Amino acid sequence: MxxxxxxxxxxxxxxxxxxLKLAVEKPPAVAEEMRRAADLMSKETAAVRACREAAGLAIEADADVNRTGLIGLQTSPITTSLGNLEAKRTTTNPDFAALVVFLLHQAGVRRGDSVAVGASGSFPALTVAALCAAEILGVRALVIGSLGASEWGANDPRFDWLSLTRCLGRSGGLSFETLALSVGGDGDTGRDMSPRGREMIVEEAGSSGLPFLEEPDLEKNVNLRLALYDRAAGAAGVRAFVNIGGGYANLGTDSEILKLSPGLASFSRLPPAERRGVIFAMAGRGVPVIHLLYIKGLCDRYRLPWDPRPLPFPGKGPLYGLRGGSPGLxxxxxxxxxxxxxxxxxxxxxxxxxxxxxx
Known part of the structure; x- marks a missing residue:
């Protein structure tokens, strides 16, 4: 016996x-999708650069050392807060699109699914990365964006987050749906930007034809966003939520957000509804959350270079050797x-x- x-x-x-070997090893098809996403982000970055040049907007080579067109100004009327230039430059690496592909696979997202994206204007390159990943995977990207931005983000009133996404839409390489806009900044109402900057954003949003979210109450703001995502996703529902940056409505006001690791997030507890941002609301529904904030932590966790000069050649590097199975599995x-x-x-x-x- x-x-x-x-x-x-x-x-x-x-x-x-x-x-376990089959469950956690990344299939060759995933690695190929990661490479394709990185290549696509390189092409879309070139399209953004061309849009800026066509508008007569020079690239500040001292700040945007890799001449991506995805680095904004140090200060402007629509600037909301301080920003780290090195972090913003780091996210212009096309391999961030590959990383989002990797994370969406880990989250169990499949072709035809709907993915909700909450995008702060503070990290325009991450918006490009997420949209490129969605395109390669054949998933629907349902986006709500904020027009205010921290230093070095999409904070140039002549080429803000809405200008960026319109440029991407015209390039023909990406398909996505912008569901609504908000001011962004403190309280998602722009309390931390200049009065003139807030006026500029309100005017632009009003002429955009898109729904404009102006709700200072966090719980109501979150519910408005969830309703927009649900309506757009239809009966199949949202299969993952991608948070980009530190937007008030997406993060919420509870200190629990500080415990959240970047990347595919795991949750020890959910805050009360009145302090719960979209991140926690989605987690409460059982929707996987991809948290793209704390860029240094992302780089350390997923083996991406910090503030590279020049940008790495797409499709190379340690990121592509990571195993890609589902942690839950x-x-x-x-x-x-x-x-x-x-x-x-x-x-x-x-x-x-x-x-x-x-x-």
């Missing part, structure tokens, strides 16, 4: 190894394995005890 249990344990271990398989191991151990001990009693 004991020898049988040992053989069974060996076979079980071999089976578990093979299943890994835990489920591990739980089943250890349950069976304990069962075999009990069976072996019990069998040995029975035989001793018979001797």
């Amino acid at each position: 004991k020898r049988t249990a040992v053989y069974a344990l060996g076979l079980l271990s071999l089976a578990a190894f093979l299943v 890994f835990l489920a398989i591990a739980a089943v394995y250890f349950t069976l191991v304990l069962g075999l151990a009990f069976w072996g001990i019990r069998g040995g005890a029975v035989r001793s009693g018979e001797d």
Whole structure:
């Protein structure tokens, strides 16, 4: 009986190894999609650069050292807060589009699914990355964007977040749906920007033809956004939420947000509804959340270079060697394995005890 249990344990271990290997290894098709997304982001960045040049907007080479066109101004009327220039430059790396593909696969998103995107104007390059990833994966990107931005983001009134997405729409390489706009900034009402800057945003949003969210109450603001996402996604619902930057309505006001790691997020608890941003509201529904903030942490976790000069050639680097299985699937398989191991151990001990009693 004991020898049988040992053989069974060996076979079980071999089976578990093979299943886990298949479950966590990134299929070749995923790596290819990651490379394609990075290539597409390179092309879309060139399109943005061309849009800026056509509008007569020079690229400030001292700040935008890689001449991407995705770095804004240090200050402007629509600037909301301080920003880290190195972090903004880091996100212009086309491999961030590859990273979003990797994370969407980890979240279980499949072709034809709807993905909600909450985009702060503070990280325009991450908006480009997310839209490129969605395009390559064949998923619907449902976007709500804010027009205010921190330093070095999409804070140039002549080429803000809405100008950026319109440029991307005209390029012909991306398909996405902009559902609504907001001011952004403190309270999602622009309390931290100049009065003139807020007026400029309100005027632009009013002439855009898009719904404009002006709701200072956090819980109501979040519910408005959820309703827009739900309506656009239809019966199949939202399959993942991608948060870009530190928007008030997306993060909420609870200190729990500070515990959230960048990347595919995991949650220990959910704040009360009155302090809960879209991130936590989606998590409460069981929707996977991809949290694109704390750029240094993202780089460390997913092996991307910090403030590279020049930008890496798309499709190369340690990111493409990461394993891509679902963490939930890994835990489920591990739980089943250890349950069976304990069962075999009990069976072996019990069998040995029975035989001793018979001797």
